[in-house]
Amino acid sequence: MEKFYLNPFALLQTANDKKVLFLTNRDDLYFEIEDSNHPLFRAENTGDILGLIPELEDADRQALIDEGVIALTRFERKQLLEDCYQKLNLTETFRLMIFPTLNCNNACSYCYQEHENQPRMELFDYNAIRALVAKKIDQGIKVLFFNIMGGEGTLVCRDLAKHIQDIRELCEESKVEFICSMTTNGRLLRKEQIARSLLDAGVKSFQITVDGPAHIHNRCRPAIDPQADSYDETLKGLLTLKKIGSQDLVCTIRCNHTLETVVEENLEEHLKSMAGHFSGDERFVFYNVMAADLGGEIDGSILVKGSERRKKLQEVNQKTVDMGLTLKQDTGLPNGRVCYAAMENSIVVMPGLKLKKCSVELNDPINDVGTLLDDGTLQLNDNLKKWIGENDVPDNKCTNCRVAPICHGKACPYKSIIKGEPVCPDVKLDGKFMIRNLSK
Ligand code: SF4
């Protein structure tokens, strides 16, 4: 038999008594082997595939050749990775994240920011942002991702909506697609006028956090005003979006799970409440994550730790689906775990026009990458290189990694800078299947 080579991005997993074979650099290939008499059923891990090739029937062997799983010549790993990364289309898209204000009407326990007496964007900030967008349009972008972060943007909604509309119109005049999203605690969206102004301005998607049932949410995400019921107002905000949002609205409901929220009765109470309102409405998608210590005042003892995190996440996701709720699409697809902070076409603008790459670690000087000038020029400093690095996976622990096309060693450039080597993501490839061996 001829000598075959295995695609460096082939991955074989055992899940639910099946063997699943796919290529991590493609999202359109997925073999499931259920027949226990099939030779590949005996493969314990990816490396066993080549040894079983001689036992395959000709048609099966040919299928693996045709799909690029095996070949008679060595695969060009570097080229395959580059081809995959190119699909991010970094020259025709631009991601602009703005913090219209750093003030917030919540005081979440895990929040890393101060909540009051913080700066907000003024007209000169918005004028510079507009000039930057105009420059990018001149440079030929086809899509602008415009993300509103915070702080709590709804606190400055009147100004903000006007400027969102202005940027949207600028894009529309040049036939540039404008995709606008907003991360908000959702409380002020209960006021229909505020929700409508943002929707009308062009915000198409929202991310709103509900950290479990009311008694947990209100402890984790209390309102600064002790009279206000944060959970109730957030829920009302979600229901306003449900009522007035159009069919193309996307509202991600995030839950940061802790040892408390994953307790069966708490999880049941949370999901039952959500299902009562949003089951069957696919505009509302559920994004479960395990809470992490982001430098706020979170009690470390309530965090789910170690290997339990993946297990619990799987259980919570399964329960979410069982309740008839729509789960956020996983990101275990090619390029799905490349953080925007590692991409050269992405920038964060703060009030006062300081530039950052990461929208989370705002206080670390490593995240100061320059200043946006009045005329829209990005004046960038040497820190930028630390975030972007090279486009190909660096010659290090990623060199033989089978899931490199998913993260390219860029899953969290911040952690990677701090650690001095790429930090692996907790990759999930499918609602049911987790990658067991992230590398090699
Ligand atoms: S660099 Fe890390 S912390 Fe910052 S946004 Fe990306 S994944 Fe999050």
Ligand code: SF4
């Ligand atoms: S960071 Fe980890 S998962 Fe990503 S390419 Fe490198 S070794 Fe693989």
